[in-house]
Amino acid sequence: MTCAERIGELVECARGRGSLGRELSAHLPGCAACAERFQAERELSQQLRTIQARGVALMAEDTRREVLMRDFADLHRRRPARPWVFAFGGATALFAAILVGNVAGRHAARHAPVPALRVKAPRTTQVVTYEASTDASELSSDDFTAVPYTPPLAPGELVRVVHADLYPEALASMGIDINPAWGDEIPTEVVVGEDGIPRAVRIIGPQGGTQSDDF
Amino acid sequence: MSALIPRSDEELYRLMKKGNQDAFAQLYARRxxxxxxxxxxxxxxxxxxxxxxxxxxxxxxxxxxxxxxxKGSLESFLYGIARNLVRVVRRQGPVEEAVDRAFEHDILGELISNEATAALHQTLRELPERYRDVVVLCDLEERSYEDVARLIGRPVGTVRSRLHRARALLSAKLKRLNAPVEVYSR
Known part of the structure; x- marks a missing residue:
């Protein structure tokens, strides 16, 4: 065993956690370094015991106990068990969640994006407004094609006809047959209700007149 | 009969949270x-x-x-709070009222006070926290390595090696203090 390996045992002995073994007792008289370390550790233990005693004496009196006990009693007096508060709170939270969900749903429906309507750019700022006199499904004519799965127009609801360049896939989603030769942007006129949802669409320009001819 | 069975810290804590003041008082007295x-x-x-x-x-x-x-024992939790609070206080600057000064007005303090003890206590406070904690808990509070390992959340071997290292630092400091002052003469 080397001196370095003996240090641990020396420290524990100096701390009073054991007694020197026969091997260590025989080693110490012949090793100045270990003997010095052992002496230093014993002195340190002695000093630490002094500090320990001073700490115990200094902290013997507890002046805060009564204050803390009073605080504890006050805390639990101020908070009586009120199960009805939790029940009421839960009911309120549930009602608020339903209300918020309802309002948000209406708002979302009102501002629902035009189904698959991707507008490249408005071709014109001109907006022509008409008063609808019929259901959206009856908007189909020789030129206009009704957009499927849209809510019906209310009687007297105003509609606008908006000129816009639409991507072919937007038109396809509205039920319009697309000719791949038409290109990326197709000039159209879209009938839009007051809620912003398109109800009918018409292709204008050279492709419009030949739509049916191409297929 | 059940009143004679000592309750664990955790049991006392659960009772305390329900408003049981006796449990709180027991926990307080114990810790x-x-x-x-x-x-x-x-x-x-x-x-x-x-x-x-x-x-x-x-x-x-x-x-x-x-x-x-x-996540651990209540005692460990309490020591964790205390450690953090002391850390905050120490960060705010030097503590004005030191133990040794407080003892100046105390008979016991006057009897046992000496420069070496005061210097050792000062050195102990200046040790890095990881060393200071193990000296306080193992040597001043006489807790076992296993207890301290549980309190600070470190392996027993780490606690033991930290304590030995801390004691070596303190011994070196004591040795310097006890060394005779060299006087140079012409």
């Missing part, structure tokens, strides 16, 4: 003396030690207390 001494030895101030121990229990009884039994 506060050691916490106060721990705070005293790590902060160096009796006043701060009082304040820290008080604050630990205020936090414990608060409705927002974050103690979770699944």
């Amino acid at each position: 506060v003396p050691a916490l106060r001494r721990y705070a005293l030895h790590t902060s160096g101030s009796p006043a701060i030690a009082e304040e820290v121990a008080h604050e630990v229990f205020l936090q414990l009884m608060s409705p927002n207390s974050r103690y979770d039994e699944a």
